[in-house]
Amino acid sequence: MTYKNIDVYSLIKPEVLKLRNIGVETANLDCRLLLSKSLRRRESLYNHQNISISESEIAKFHSLIQERLNGKPVSRIINRRNFWKKEFALNDETLDPRCDSETLIETIIEQYKDKLQSLKILDLGSGSGCLGLSLLDEYPQSEASFIDISLKSLEMVKKNALNLGLSERSKYINLNWKVDGWDEKLITIEKNIKYDVIISNPPYIPTDEIKTLKKEVKNFDPFVALNGGKDGLDAYNSILPKLINIIKSSGKIFLEIGKGQENCVIKIATEYGLSLKEYKKDLSGVTRVLIFMIK
Ligand SMILES: C[S@@+](CC[C@H](N)C(=O)[O-])C[C@H]1O[C@@H](n2cnc3c(N)ncnc32)[C@H](O)[C@@H]1O
Structure with a gap:
């Protein structure tokens, strides 16, 4: 499996914009939570943190974003809530x-x-x-x-x-x-x-x-x-x-x-x-x- 190193923000930025365009006020946080879920991480990610991510994890992230764009709340996608x-x-x-x-x-x-x-x-x-x-x-x-x-x-x-x-x-x-x-x-x-x-x-x-x-x-x-x-x-x-x-x-x-x-x-x-x-x-x-x- 090939991994690439990337800054969180450059990965999520286009998705943040898509969510903002449909009126999601917590777009940035939502993207970081969905990215954590795609990476099977429990801890939250920071915007300017470097991560190592595989192609299948990127695909997973995009499919979770699509669920969010369809109106599913983040808590329902990640099945947890504080x-x-x-x-x-x-x-x-x-x-x-x-x-x-x-x-x-x-x-x-x-x-x-x-x-x-x-x-x-x-x-x-x-x-x-x-x-x-x-x-x-x-x-x-x-x-x-x-x-x-x-x-x-x-x-x-x-x-x-x-x-x-x-x-x-x-x-x-x-x-x-x-x-x-x-x-x-x-x-x-x-x-x-x-x-x-x-x-x-x-x-x-x-x-x-x-x-x-x-x-x-x-x-x-x-x-x-x-x-x-x-x-x-x-x-x-x-x-x-x-x-x-x-x-x-x-x-x-x-x-x-x-x-x-x-x-x-x-x-x-x-x-x-x-x-x-x-x-x-x-x-x-x-x-x-x-x-x-x-x-
Ligand atoms: C508004 S939710 C509250 C859930 C949780 N206590 C909370 O605050 O997040 C109401 C709960 O009552 C349960 N409930 C609804 N009708 C019921 C009934 N007739 N007998 C017992 N539980 C019922 C539902 O399944 C649901 O879990």
């Missing part, structure tokens, strides 16, 4: 974690300052496991259970837990919160032990709005991870009535919500024995996290 302090592997049934959801982690850390306390955590609708695993990483004496309707996404949580050295404190549970008695099943699986912390970023986009989302979202994030039903509130309507049965009396529930959903979600929670303790805005000033406790 979230909070770690990197998470993704598959086609996991949501691509959003930095808005880091607000959930930030909020829990503010509420539970002692990192050495032992918390029993539930990540409801776990996707890649980015929320619960980030918490396990922050709280080394704690344990988490991960619930998802998708077996394939639970496989990814397992893989991420293993990669991050967190599998001994993780439990994976395949449940559908739309099925009656899901809370009772869970209580049996957990041998009657209730949770200190319940964290959830459920699907909350109204069905009709999904087709108006960016191509990168509507074509590549799983529908089941986005779809909140007609008014976006289906998941809250299934989850909230049962939380009182599975949370400890002093426990706290941290829910991510979509823009403008706070009044509706607070109304549902209040109907089912919970009261709002606090709320937290994300970096754009949108109310993103609601904290509930038993009344």
Whole structure:
């Protein structure tokens, strides 16, 4: 195989321009990540670094660029995404974690300052496991259970837990919160032990709005991870009535919500024995996290 030595920037420059021309704001970073992937490297590349690259690696790079030009997000091409302090592997049934959801982690850390306390955590609708695993990483004496309707996404949580050295404190549970008695099943699986912390970023986009989302979202994030039903509130309507049965009396529930959903979600929670303790805005000033406790 013949290799050539080349400066990263001279290799990626034409591709950066193509991506910029279709409006990709992160064109340079995207190209460097895709080049790293083509070279099977984990570390990021610098623009003015010299690399040794074979013809087949160059061909691979160009085919990945073509996928990006077709609208596939980089995280989906390289199947990984950084979230909070770690990197998470993704598959086609996991949501691509959003930095808005880091607000959930930030909020829990503010509420539970002692990192050495032992918390029993539930990540409801776990996707890649980015929320619960980030918490396990922050709280080394704690344990988490991960619930998802998708077996394939639970496989990814397992893989991420293993990669991050967190599998001994993780439990994976395949449940559908739309099925009656899901809370009772869970209580049996957990041998009657209730949770200190319940964290959830459920699907909350109204069905009709999904087709108006960016191509990168509507074509590549799983529908089941986005779809909140007609008014976006289906998941809250299934989850909230049962939380009182599975949370400890002093426990706290941290829910991510979509823009403008706070009044509706607070109304549902209040109907089912919970009261709002606090709320937290994300970096754009949108109310993103609601904290509930038993009344
Ligand atoms: C918005 S995603 C959140 C994923 C991850 N927690 C995150 O923040 O990146 C919602 C998750 O809920 C899961 N889900 C959707 N409907 C469900 C149901 N009826 N029962 C259990 N899990 C469900 C989806 O598979 C998806 O993983």
